[in-house]
Amino acid sequence: MKKLYFDCMSGISGDMTVAALLDLGADRDVLTKALDSIMIEKFDIEIRDVYKNGLRALKFDVMATESHVHRHLADIHEIIANAAMTDEAKVLAYKMFGIVAEAESIAHGIDINKVHFHEVGAVDSIVDIISTAVCIDNLGVKDVMFSGITEGKGYVKCAHGRLAVPVPAVLNIVSLHNLTLRQSDAEGEMITPTGAAIAAALRTEDKLPKEYKVIKIGIGAGTKDFEHPNVLRVMLIEDAGSEADSICELSTNIDDATGETLGYTMEKLFEAGAYDVFFQPIYMKKNRPAYMLNVICDESCVKEMEKIIFLNTTTLGIRRYDCKRTVLKREKAEVFTSFGQICCKKVWLGDTYRIFPEYESVRAAAEEKGLGYDETYRYICKEIEEYIKNEEKTDK
Numbered sequence: 001m002k003k004l005y006f007d008c009m010s011g012i013s014g015d016m017t018v019a020a021l022l023d024l025g026a027d028r029d030v031l032t033k034a035l036d037s038i039m040i041e042k043f044d045i046e047i048r049d050v051y052k053n054g055l056r057a058l059k060f061d062v063m064a065t066e067s068h069v070h071r072h073l074a075d076i077h078e079i080i081a082n083a084a085m086t087d088e089a090k091v092l093a094y095k096m097f098g099i100v101a102e103a104e105s106i107a108h109g110i111d112i113n114k115v116h117f118h119e120v121g122a123v124d125s126i127v128d129i130i131s132t133a134v135c136i137d138n139l140g141v142k143d144v145m146f147s148g149i150t151e152g153k154g155y156v157k158c159a160h161g162r163l164a165v166p167v168p169a170v171l172n173i174v175s176l177h178n179l180t181l182r183q184s185d186a187e188g189e190m191i192t193p194t195g196a197a198i199a200a201a202l203r204t205e206d207k208l209p210k211e212y213k214v215i216k217i218g219i220g221a222g223t224k225d226f227e228h229p230n231v232l233r234v235m236l237i238e239d240a241g242s243e244a245d246s247i248c249e250l251s252t253n254i255d256d257a258t259g260e261t262l263g264y265t266m267e268k269l270f271e272a273g274a275y276d277v278f279f280q281p282i283y284m285k286k287n288r289p290a291y292m293l294n295v296i297c298d299e300s301c302v303k304e305m306e307k308i309i310f311l312n313t314t315t316l317g318i319r320r321y322d323c324k325r326t327v328l329k330r331e332k333a334e335v336f337t338s339f340g341q342i343c344c345k346k347v348w349l350g351d352t353y354r355i356f357p358e359y360e361s362v363r364a365a366a367e368e369k370g371l372g373y374d375e376t377y378r379y380i381c382k383e384i385e386e387y388i389k390n391e392e393k394t395d396k
Helices: 014-024 028-036 073-081 087-108 123-139 168-176 193-202 259-271 299-312 359-369 373-395
Strands: 002-007 043-052 055-064 143-146 149-153 155-158 161-164 181-187 212-221 231-239 244-254 276-284 288-297 319-326 330-337 340-349 352-357
Touching: 002 193, 014 055, 014 123, 014 193, 014 212, 014 231, 028 123, 043 123, 055 123, 073 087, 073 123, 087 123, 087 168, 087 193, 087 330, 123 193, 143 193, 149 193, 168 193, 244 299, 259 276, 259 288, 259 299, 288 299, 330 352, 330 373, 340 359, 340 373, 352 359, 352 373, 359 373
Parallel strands: 002 143, 055 212, 149 181
Antiparallel strands: 002 231, 043 055, 155 161, 212 231, 244 288, 244 319, 276 288, 330 340, 340 352
């Protein structure tokens, strides 16, 4: 299972991200074709090797005349819709711009569709976001992790005047999408709104595997110079852990709780990261009907799970079992069907794999089409089978 890990030791920006992904192996010809199709003011790109504090890195620059065009989100969507890029890349570009629009709307207290894109609506930022989407799609890696993102201090000049670092849009993105910041003593902005939006849109996992192999490294250079190398490192890694996985099972008997209490407790446990929560009907002393609550979770979540159980039930003790489990390798996948984009789970068994549609996607499709859930599920599975066959033919 290959994944991407963004090491943001010097922050993150759009140009740094594109450069790192190209250095990692994203196809330049595919990117050039997409950029040539963008219907905006004339621009040129330059890709070259540079050195930051003695380290080689790739630099991605967009050269364009200053743009005075103030675009709205609908304008950006039209640009993306007409670009020569895959549907998957378009969805990702929409998502990144949507994140920026949401952050700006909060900062300025206006409707998201009335936000004027200034810096992020400029030609270089449009190119950076579309290029990132194209490169990520081209690399074909679905799972992405980020380190804590380092930020500088001081002030930055922008269309709204002199603002403290991090700027409001960055802070809003960080807050809304639970990104982790690291403070440095370096003067200047290290995280741009575009960079923050990229991190928020791409992140699928919160931590690295316990054991992994580094397959390849891409290094993208920033424009500024600091005492440390101003680069973004993106690593293609592979989970090297065994298929045996350690988990914990928590169990307790409850004979004096209402159904509402138990249902609420289950919701809170899932929200806190439980892998599974279930109840078993049992009989306790004096033949009292009761329920056994079982929680399966990661070892790191045990204290939080126990806190939720003690807080929301009357139990006085919780049993804990440390378990080993064998798991199949799996990854997130998206399949485009006649019902639209369906989120799926791709599960590997040796060299073969199966794809299962996720419940929420099937439910949404059923409601949109006015069909029953089972009927919709069968139709989607049939289209997924065709998708797998076509993919296998392509591989051959």
